């Protein structure tokens with residue numbers, strides 16, 4: 001899951017490529033590199049660490065007039081995040097960048113080594129450039145050499161290759177990871193892992209299909225799939241780039257927490273009228289033959305799924321099961337055609353979720369996705385899509401995407417309930433009232449934020465955090481713990497409050513921090529007893545509740561809402577801000593936490 005940018009044309013290439021990488025840095029940021037082919041010569045630069053290191057290294061480099069450029073930001077899969085493993089990789093006359101994993105790279109590498117090829121890096125990617133050069137040396141034309149190279153690869157790849165043997169061409173291939181090609185009226189050609197780097201430059205883009213490959217020059221773009229030349233479908237590209245600024249916030253994550261109120265109104269827009277949920281996306285959908293919903297997702301999206309499983313069973317009265325996509329893939333799952341297969345993904349590119357979706361499609365199940373990125377791989381494959389409308393989320397730790405996922409799932413549970421005739425008038429009114437209030441629930445309370453800022457200094461040590469809650473507050477506890485561990489690097493777990501006594505309570509002492517989610521609308525007394533058990537063992541308790549709780553060491557008082565989902569969303573913001581403030585105090589890079597990437601397109 002790396003980021004790729006490519007360019008053909010007369011524009012100054014360094015600036016375009018580096019700006020493009022900046023847009024894609026969320027996909028991986030442990031090293032970066034560029035290569036530019038101009039007047040028959042190739043200049044290249046690589047740097048380990050964040051993109052700023054590459055910017056510094058290339059500060060005196062300019063490339064005007066016609067030329068080609070490729071650029072890459074890496075998230076290491078094979079080989080450490082060192083400069084030598086950074087892309088581009090090269091042979092004698094060609095340079096290559098690659099996103100994905102070449103599964104059969106070892107066999108290819110051994111064969112090339114026995115031919116005398118010396119490898120510089122530990123990556124799987126480097127085999128591609130040497131294989132291409134081997135075929136060129138065997139007198140294949142560059143196009144045939146590239147075709148033969150791609151045919152030899154197994155795995156997931158988005159590849160751009162430039163070579164002195166064809167100095168006006170970028171060779172490209174795509175399988176199972178995203179690659180987009182764009183063009184404009186000035187005859188410029190662009191490549192990107194997403195459309196973000198192309199916005200403002202390309203007029204139209206084509207989302208390449210799996211198994212396609214080809215070559216582009218200023219004269220022509222040729223794309224092939226299964227030995228057949230295909231005519232690419234180009235779509236107009238939106239030209240707005242306003243999302244790119246932090247608007248005065250310290251981090252994108254903070255800005256995105258504050259945006260939750262606005263983006264959730266977008267999520268609801270046009271979807272509730274006269275106490276009825278409208279999901280136009282599902283107009284052709286027949287729910288009469290569905291008796292179960294199965295949801296697959298990863299990480300935060302999995303937590304949204306888990307939250308919704310309570311809603312589907314409670315509101316829609318339909319069985320609902322949730323699975324982590326990476327587990328589902330290999331368990332040889334039984335799939336029933338009466339099951340609606342729902343996947344949830346912010347990015348729409350998560351490899352495990354995508355694969356689970358493909359399995360369900362193959363088994364003939366009706367599929368639906370809830371996604372934030374239109375035209376992403378998951379959206380393109382699903383039978384239907386409900387977009388969450390969160391806008392681009394830049395912080396690696398997901399916040400507003402989670403809020404909009406949960407809200408969309410709640411809408412969906414009401415929609416399904418209505419279709420199944422399970423929603424009486426009174427319940428419908430209560431739910432609609434609560435739904436409509438969520439954007440205001442999500443307005444950040446500055447006083448609470450300030451209090452969390454002050455409290456955070458007491459939570460920088462200890463031997464771990466337990467976030468506990470019951471019912472829908474259990475998945476929220478999981479999500480709170482995930483947020484904290486992602487950006488603070490402190491150990492945190494989410495647990496059902498009632499489960500603590502079955503083992504984890506053994507850890508309780510004064511440096512075990514318990515974040516207790518104690519809503520008044522959902523099993524308050526039960527949760528309270530569980531928290532008391534922890535307090536009796538001297539655990540340090542931060543209680544979040546509308547009801548005063550005398551045993552708490554620290555207390556955040558929430559509003560006295562009447563609906564559990566309102567309490568859920570208010571507590572969600574509090575756990576997000578707590579993680580943010582702890583991370584900032586620890587001096588961490590909140591938006592780009594170590595070892596992570598925004599879009600996980602590898603297994």
Ligand code: AGP
Pocket residue numbers: 298299300301344345346347348349350353396397398399486596597598599600
């Ligand atoms: C969220 O904070 C994480 N960075 C991560 O768990 C993420 O939710 C997961 O990788 C799934 O991503 P997706 O929603 O884009 O499929």
